[in-house]
Amino acid sequence: MFERRRAYNPKKAWSKNEEEKLLNHLKSKGFNSKILQKMFPDRTMASIRSKTRKLRIKHDIFGESYRETKKDFTKKHAEIIKPESVFEAYCGTGHQTIIWEKYCNNIFASDKDKNKRTPFINAIKRIGYIESSTYSDWLGYKKEKKNICFYNGDVLNAAIEIKQDNIKIDVLDLDTCGSTLPILPMLINLIKPKFLFITHGEFHSMRFKRDDVLRRVLFHRDINDTCLDLTVDELSKELDKAVKISALRSHNETQDSYWAELIDEVWLGSKFHGMLRRVYKIIKAPATSDCLNELLYQKF
Structure with missing residues (x-):
């Protein structure tokens, strides 16, 4: 059975500092799930991936x-x-x-x-x-x-x-x-x-x-x-x-x-x-x- 993600992963807003930290890392070193999970230990991998996609699109670095x-x-x-x-x-x-x-x-x-x-x-x-x-x-x-x-x-x-x-x-x-x-x-x-x-x-x-x-x-x-x-x-x-x-x-x-x-x-x-x-x-x-x-x- 499929479940709504937010049913068990309540949304937690990203702070401006977190977004800047993630964006700078993506620009300089790219995406690495293990490194990013350590950088943001309070975030789920799904949340990190979602934010990564949004930032890449917003700042024109996607693809x-x-x-x-x-x-x-x-x-x-x-x-x-x-x-x-x-x-x-x-x-x-x-x-x-x-x-x-x-x-x-x-x-x-x-x-x-x-x-x-x-x-x-x-x-x-x-x-x-x-x-x-x-x-x-x-x-x-x-x-x-x-x-x-x-x-x-x-x-x-x-x-x-x-x-x-x-x-x-x-x-x-x-x-x-x-x-x-x-x-x-x-x-x-x-x-x-x-x-x-x-x-x-x-x-x-x-x-x-x-x-x-x-x-x-x-x-x-x-x-x-x-x-x-x-x-x-x-x-x-x-x-x-x-x-x-x-x-x-x-x-x-x-x-x-x-x-x-x-x-x-x-x-x-x-x-x-x-x-x-x-x-x-x-x-x-x-x-x-x-x-x-x-x-x-x-x-x-």
Whole structure:
């Protein structure tokens, strides 16, 4: 039986001094569970890991060690795809945005974290963008013939506005430290991209033994089956199935649904300790039987 963590781990607020101590250690020496447990003996490991994740995101050091690998992967496929427009749904402070803008003329970027707004704007201004317009909740920036529109809010609201304005999107980029599987069918239906880039943060849940999280997001599996007995390679296969099924279930009619063809992938960091980034080609779904047969008899 699953239990609420706070039922047996009452929340204890982190002091400013504790946060600074942890942040300084992360910046200088990285994450080491044994060392950090000694540094914070009154904290559970779950609490330390949770705070570590939040600080890394807040101070833009999450994924710093494999940032160049991610950029190179994006460049590699951007040169092949040559997109005209990209929807970067979780843009953060703009590290991937400044890569995409070299290959396309229109970028729609969103992030709900209010702390990301100023760093993102500063990042694109440093490469020559100037404020051009404001439309609804979008902030527009321009550099010659190129445009970047930033939405500081929920990704689904941004996607709905893109849909309402009949904006054609070539690439949907879902680059987050968590999981985007629960909303992937909706995003594919709204955006109708030609290509999907997705970063799988579900391996963090595997590493931290969050079976509850994995059972929730891997909706094609039996909810009664644990996910903790999966190997890294097996979880990789399950995630591929989840993406394909998300595309297939993006509409109630197969003829209006989509299918995802895996093109390439790269590990960001080491297996198990890192994340997996993949690129898919999104096409109209063939017959349901063909899709199901591929899923049932899939071979890697």
